[in-house]
Amino acid sequence: MTATRDPRGPLAIAGLVLVAAALLALPFALAQVGTAWVRITNLALLFALLALGLNIVVGFAGLLDLGYIAFYGVGAYVWAMLASPHFNIHLPFWVILPIGALAACIFGVLLGAPTLKLRGDYLAIVTLGFGEIVRIFLNNLSRPVNITNGPQGISRIDPVRIGELDFSTTSKFAGLAFSGPIKYYYLLLLFLVVVLIVNMRLQDSRIGRAWQAIREDEIAARAMGINTTSVKLLAFAMGASFGGIAGGMFASMQSFISPESFILVESVMVLAMVVLGGMGNIWGVVLGAVLLTFVPEILRYTVEPLQKAAFGRMIIEPEVIRMLLFGLALVLMMLFRPSGILPASVRRRG
């Protein structure tokens, strides 16, 4: 495809500039409310990355992956092992990130190669089983050789460092104080923009169209000459690598990881983001990730005092509300708006 001039004219460009300016100013505004909100925003960006990766598998190619969090875990553990006192290895981030993505990609291919010929619902359960296996291994590979440090997890993970710039400390630049979370915000935003562009280009590429063809009708796609197995495998590998990158960022941002962060419920959460926003729609998926990160947090700050005021004690814990929200999002969206808040447009060609 050749690059075309934006037909929407200068108004759209002005809008884009405004949005960009708002996004750039956002962390400082949030920091006025509280650093916690900057961290939550970072989490939303991270989940958006993760959901965009899952969207390639679920949204574009129509393969239900219930073990997606395993790839995130692999990325996180690769980062943790290569940049922490655990093995006393401290590699720079531009070395680890590709290794993490590659490791997750290899896991994706390992899982995909034998299972992708299965029917969709079986694939879902196998991926779920795979996710459980990865979690069990993370939990138990602490003996006889200590690889993952078991349920205690790995702590004191290095933050991202680019030259002199350390992402865990506050630095002053042009009269503004950039705290750690704010710096991570910009880094994650950069990642998100890159991944968004990659996704948009993928969607309309030959591969993207092949994925959508498989999603709509696999037999017809095969009849059109698409090598369905290898194209599906590509979706798995690509989704997994995005998961691996997000996992690495998670490890460095939190500086501590344990198998607890990579359980089935997390896979379901990312799936809920994709389903809520709109399977196959890039902006929908980002919206889903932002909504399902922020709404539970806002509820946490409102429901808790409300319950205490009304009943004198907590009736429903915020964590439970969060989970009920994910469950309801899945059920209600499927029942009443299966294509999500922002449905993917079916492109008409010709």
Added chain:
Amino acid sequence: MDIFLQQIINGLTLGCVYAVVALGYTMVYGIIQLINFAHGEVVMIGAMVAFSVIGALMKSGMPPLLVVAIGTAVAVPACVAVAWLMERVAYRPLRTAPRLAPLITAIGISIILQHVAMMIWGRSPISFPQIIKTHNFNVGGALITNIQIAIILISFILMAGLIWLVYRTKLGVAMRATSQRQDIAGLMGIDINRVISATFVIGAALAAVAGVMIGTYYGQTQYTMGELLGLKAFCAAVLGGIGNLGGAVLGGILMGLVEALGTGYIGDLTNNWFGSNYRDVFAFVVLILVLVFRPSGLLGERVGDRA
């Protein structure tokens, strides 16, 4: 030798419970090709309701067997109600939707049920009242408890009852007809919706009994217990050949044996590199191996082809 026999006995007990749960998966799959992801949660609800009832009645002076029987008798309708509602609300409207849609609602339902149970019964494991006195019997150097014998016997009675129901009653004929070709069965005057509801209800009743059995056997329950149990039972159903009743029984028992023997011997076989903490891996490894090498399962129909 006696360790081997002991693992066989333990595996058989566990396998019978898996088989009873697997029957629920396989019946629903056989009739509407849906993996009822929330079936494990129905088992959990059964165990939890029975726990509450038994706990409330245990000081009443009634004979322990009667208390357990009442507990089960309350758990069964509770599970039936949950399953009926679930089918009505989350699956029936999606019967003509793409296959993945009801699977996604099933996952949602499962999360909702889990956390509703957590609100009612709490987050931590609760110990299941052990009101039936355990007796050990010596069989060739291994021990079998009266509870294990009861679990195995009850499971076989349930399985036999189900097979009688499916192959010897009018409802069974309707179920088999519906599973073969829904629209034609409808034309023959079968009320499809009723038959599908009945399938869910029967599976849920079995699940309730399984919940009571597993609670009594392990001596504890937790709101998360249904997740892993359900998945293992589903793996068992696939191993046996999903949609096939005999397959579910065979798969369940084999899965129990694989898990017990695997857990018992993995330490010796791998020079203690891996230990019994890997017990939950076996079911999934079996699942992946079956799906790769024999997707139709031991006794089932072909499944590999279509998305």
